[in-house]
Amino acid sequence: MNIIDVKNITKHYSLGTQTVEALRGISFGIEQGEFIAIMGPSGSGKSTLMNIIGCLDSPTDGTYHLNNQEVSTLEGDELAGIRNKEIGFVFQNFHLLARNSALDNVMLPLKYAGVDKVDQIKRGKDALSQVGLESRMDHQPSELSGGQQQRVAIARALVNNPSILFADEPTGNLDSQTGHDVMQLFHNLHQQGQTIILITHENEVAAEAQRTIFIKDGLIESDTRKEKL
Amino acid sequence: MVLQESISTAVDSIRANLLRSLLTTIAIVIGTASVIAMVGIGSSAQRAIDDSISNLSARTLSVYPSRGRGSQKISAAPLSISDADALLKDKEINWRVSPEIRGSKSLKYKNESISISVIGARESYLSIQGYEIDQGTFFTQRDDLARKRVAIIGSSVGTELKTSSKALVGQDIDLGGVTFKIIGVTKSEGSSGWSNPDEQIYIPLLTASDRVFGRDRVDSIRVEVPNTYTPEEAMISIERVLRREHDIGPGEENNFRINDWSQFTDLQKQATAIFSALLIGIAGISLMVGGIGVMNIMLVSVTERTREIGLRKALGATQQAILLQFIIEAVTLCIIGGIIGVIFGSSLYFLVTVFQDWVFTIPFSAILGSVMFSACVGLFFGIWPARKAAQLEPAVALRYE
Numbered sequence: 001m002n003i004i005d006v007k008n009i010t011k012h013y014s015l016g017t018q019t020v021e022a023l024r025g026i027s028f029g030i031e032q033g034e035f036i037a038i039m040g041p042s043g044s045g046k047s048t049l050m051n052i053i054g055c056l057d058s059p060t061d062g063t064y065h066l067n068n069q070e071v072s073t074l075e076g077d078e079l080a081g082i083r084n085k086e087i088g089f090v091f092q093n094f095h096l097l098a099r100n101s102a103l104d105n106v107m108l109p110l111k112y113a114g115v116d117k118v119d120q121i122k123r124g125k126d127a128l129s130q131v132g133l134e135s136r137m138d139h140q141p142s143e144l145s146g147g148q149q150q151r152v153a154i155a156r157a158l159v160n161n162p163s164i165l166f167a168d169e170p171t172g173n174l175d176s177q178t179g180h181d182v183m184q185l186f187h188n189l190h191q192q193g194q195t196i197i198l199i200t201h202e203n204e205v206a207a208e209a210q211r212t213i214f215i216k217d218g219l220i221e222s223d224t225r226k227e228k229l
Numbered sequence: 230m231v232l233q234e235s236i237s238t239a240v241d242s243i244r245a246n247l248l249r250s251l252l253t254t255i256a257i258v259i260g261t262a263s264v265i266a267m268v269g270i271g272s273s274a275q276r277a278i279d280d281s282i283s284n285l286s287a288r289t290l291s292v293y294p295s296r297g298r299g300s301q302k303i304s305a306a307p308l309s310i311s312d313a314d315a316l317l318k319d320k321e322i323n324w325r326v327s328p329e330i331r332g333s334k335s336l337k338y339k340n341e342s343i344s345i346s347v348i349g350a351r352e353s354y355l356s357i358q359g360y361e362i363d364q365g366t367f368f369t370q371r372d373d374l375a376r377k378r379v380a381i382i383g384s385s386v387g388t389e390l391k392t393s394s395k396a397l398v399g400q401d402i403d404l405g406g407v408t409f410k411i412i413g414v415t416k417s418e419g420s421s422g423w424s425n426p427d428e429q430i431y432i433p434l435l436t437a438s439d440r441v442f443g444r445d446r447v448d449s450i451r452v453e454v455p456n457t458y459t460p461e462e463a464m465i466s467i468e469r470v471l472r473r474e475h476d477i478g479p480g481e482e483n484n485f486r487i488n489d490w491s492q493f494t495d496l497q498k499q500a501t502a503i504f505s506a507l508l509i510g511i512a513g514i515s516l517m518v519g520g521i522g523v524m525n526i527m528l529v530s531v532t533e534r535t536r537e538i539g540l541r542k543a544l545g546a547t548q549q550a551i552l553l554q555f556i557i558e559a560v561t562l563c564i565i566g567g568i569i570g571v572i573f574g575s576s577l578y579f580l581v582t583v584f585q586d587w588v589f590t591i592p593f594s595a596i597l598g599s600v601m602f603s604a605c606v607g608l609f610f611g612i613w614p615a616r617k618a619a620q621l622e623p624a625v626a627l628r629y630e
Contacts, residue, residue: 054543056622057622057624076547076548081545081547083542083544083623084544084545089543095536095540095627097537097540099241099242099245100241108541108544109544109545112541112546112547112550160545
């Protein structure tokens, strides 16, 4: 069963009098439990595709089923609800709230989900221990290393048990060793059955995934699966 | 998101930009402070006026001879001691009547000579005026009828004569060529604005009439009416008696006038009210300016925190949650300003009460009201920036540099 089903998605932007066709008809499916990388040079439409799959934006045309729910027609707060429940984001520059503790940062999606305070704390701690940072839950981001900050961000992405973990250049701001550690964490999560979508322009990072979709000029250029060893 | 959560986020963000936040609230502080100071000062002034009225257990009216007015043919009939006696004999209202003869005379004691305001009055004068004797006694009705040459001096007359008032009790002085014996000193009353009872000399009415001024024309008749009568009832009664005494026919105008001193305090009340209204206007303007300042800083804050807003939206914040967060931040900012303003305003008001010797009373409703109003200012001026924040596109906001 496909957790994500994208059919013939297009996205047009108007820049002044010009219309830019960022996506020109993209179709693919992602199965439950897949670890997939989406690659492409800048300007390829990769970011636009990511925004649409991440429910941050809506397509101009085409259909997008997430967990068998049509989401391409949803707007505003409905999409916010989907993002909250179905998608966990990990960003290149961590995007942690600077003045909040690690635990508070992790609990943020639960606050927006309306989970009660006791559960928030319990699930926040669970998520932090999943990334091995329960001992640092009272630390502010400035008191954590880059790798630790990214792990806090991963804990935040996981805390509401999303269908998809969505990582946008998660190792882009990390040195190779911590980058490797973070990738290892993704592998562990994948092994536990987590569906992961990785957006990257680095071949080495993409090579970690089972499957790579390569985008160019608003179209899928290739969709390759690694042979299972 | 829970309200409490939004509030702690708001407080955090205000704390993060503490100086900027405090500077922003200055106009709110000034506005609220002036409201509090005004309400406080206004209510104390009011109380002081009310007290001065209720201190007099009764209402005092004054009757003056009418000055002839050009076009109208009113013969300027003087008020006389017999008018006062007629009022006294009238039993319709159990009022107290105090006719007064005033004039200026020179007062000589040893080698010192000063010009002094002389008041010839009845023995009831002291209590009607609410004055008290500090030393010696006031003259009696018997002294008055006997036209005795006795006098009571105000508390600071002695100093003017290069001695002390107390030392003058029992001494003879020369008042306009007539020798008087000082039999008492009044307690210090302080200046009432147009006359200073401490610098006057009081002598019996008939002594003043026969021995000092040589006239039975009085300058005014004070009538003290119990509070159970309205000033209008009292005025009608006074009019009735005096019109009869002065032989004024029906349709003719009074040749005397009656002043109700409470009218003066009414004017004072009005002046206080106008003054308050003016300052509340100023407070309103500064709250308005403050509100615009808050709006400005909230717009800056929204721009600075675009990525944070993008992140919150990516994590599932609804427009309403973002709207609420920023409105609460603006409201919190204004409430903090309001509270600082209340503290400043109360301190200012407290200083004024200390100097004026007033009672310090701020109505709780004024404190609550001005803080609530500040909150409303925050709400009103915070809505637009908050809407801007709430309507940001998450994908765009996340990548904002």
